[in-house]
Amino acid sequence: MAPDRLTAFTDGVVAILITILVLELKPPLGDHFGDILDEKGRLLAYLLSFVFVAIYWVNHHHLFQVVHRIDGRVLWANIHLLFWLSLTPVATAWLGRTGAKTGPVATYAVVLLGCAIAYTLLTLALLALHEAESQLHQAIGDDRKGKLSLLLYAVAFVLAFIEPWISIALFVVVACIWFVPDRRVSRTLQSST
Amino acid sequence: MAPDRLTAFTDGVVAILITILVLELKPPLGDHFGDILDEKGRLLAYLLSFVFVAIYWVNHHHLFQVVHRIDGRVLWANIHLLFWLSLTPVATAWLGRTGAKTGPVATYAVVLLGCAIAYTLLTLALLALHEAESQLHQAIGDDRKGKLSLLLYAVAFVLAFIEPWISIALFVVVACIWFVPDRRVSRTLQSST
Amino acid sequence: MAPDRLTAFTDGVVAILITILVLELKPPLGDHFGDILDEKGRLLAYLLSFVFVAIYWVNHHHLFQVVHRIDGRVLWANIHLLFWLSLTPVATAWLGRTGAKTGPVATYAVVLLGCAIAYTLLTLALLALHEAESQLHQAIGDDRKGKLSLLLYAVAFVLAFIEPWISIALFVVVACIWFVPDRRVSRTLQSST
């Protein structure tokens, strides 16, 4: 089966998730320019959640550039990823309100770990469908980025009970790793043309 | 007419339905990790509704792999299915809050029966448009899965007034039947290539 | 320019509009099957609004089967239609709550008149871009359906101040006229193949 409808559906779900926290933003009560700071916490939570979901979308976009076929298992692996992604906004909202406390930081680590595991499972389901010499196999390689992320999120979960700020620093580190997504895929795409 | 726009529209509506209960999820009031259990009911309702809508999407996706043309009747049959699917989240939310009581369980059975009837009508409208030797006819066959689902949901509705837990067990049975969607369609797709 | 992205965007907006009233549906407070009747008004309003938006989507779908090119004016005519359609849910919600009173019925007539005028303008913008012997011109003809709808909605608006029930009857009449959308377009499509 071709991946067209899977990507279209993913785009629809992500479009909703990326904008869900906008619904929480309310105009401030006053009419001074400084009143906008009343919404600081929600704005920041929105920005964070927006960036995290966007990073996944951009990487999903790149991944599927080299995907040529899918099956039922890939569909479910993708829906599983969407489920974990859909929890990001509410986890971010909690974090945005309380700041660096154990509860929201540990929850955030669980949600991000869920997303990372789901992304890894999706990658494995796709690799199983493509030949060893395919563009996909060359682009993914031994998936060091994926494995490192899983490890860092697990560490961040444990540290949330000791010093939440270190966990947050680890989230930022993983985000930076994935912010530039194209290297592997674009290198493969270029070298094959 | 080609089915492209029908599937795109369906994906859009399903993307919204599958995420609607996310809007109900609120971060807990406290900041301990255990506070997340306050949202247990809503999280579970969200998960249930997500899975049910996803099962329909995956099956719809597979069905339309072997659909080559549509008409006005198919459009309306599809919109009818979307209407019933759109009631799943609110039915799940009721069930998630009250637990296994007659009211929500019977309502849930009605909504699922509506979805199943709508899916059957969509299948029939599609079969009428395709030749007897088409991939679609081979994939659907005598539609035992569809007929069995209708029967089980009707039984579940009646049992909701006697012992709601048995009805819930029946919902799970039908979900399992449809969880693996691809057999019929993928077998047909493979044998034809 | 090709109409692909215009139709995709329309599908996205309509998918949201058609499901917006779902957000208003809340599970009843009790846990008896009869408690569902507490939500009767909202359910009915949802059904009505769903059907009205669906009728426009189905007709839009058929119309664009015979559209081969668009321009900036068509884009804006289409966005204008989407604006009026987006007011349907809130107008229906008002009607659903108060019943056949002058205020909501007259408002409903205004919104439906706005939709009908916008659809007519869209048709005219499209006709101006296609040759006289095109499928589009054959399918639209002298647009008696469109003109009749405009007339009936205008009459319904006036009657809302005298006897709202007659206005509602007129809404139903127009809905029936457009419920079967395919005649003109499908006849043209078939005769050309």
Add this chain to the structure above:
Amino acid sequence: MAPDRLTAFTDGVVAILITILVLELKPPLGDHFGDILDEKGRLLAYLLSFVFVAIYWVNHHHLFQVVHRIDGRVLWANIHLLFWLSLTPVATAWLGRTGAKTGPVATYAVVLLGCAIAYTLLTLALLALHEAESQLHQAIGDDRKGKLSLLLYAVAFVLAFIEPWISIALFVVVACIWFVPDRRVSRTLQSST
């Protein structure tokens, strides 16, 4: 990489943003036709926000008619634009409630300036990917419209602290400049065929 999925995702996000303020529209409490005026402020805010987002969508649509390839930088430039666009509805809602006060008008200027800068960055990222003699370069030219908009929004921000009405007038001026989007692109498209 081809721009298909980028435009599809953009359409999804814009479809949500353009309809978000609909969720704020509630039917009036009474049942007289005049009661609709109670919702005047929200209706006007909805209309304004709808038009602003629509103007960006139409221009984005035209821009991508002459885009042939994208890269990771373009993806992020586009997501950056979507972020600023997503703030338009809430800024409009504030403006709609308080009227021409310094706070909301200055905020509005900041959001529109953010959109304009993001659109300019997107244009630059696209120009860097296309040859000097491409349709895109001919269509954009020296981008006087873009530069003028940036200047006017910056002036509007400063004037919001002196006389907010002049800022609002400047917003309208820029909207008019972009309302007719097709000149540059359609001229280029026509001359090349």
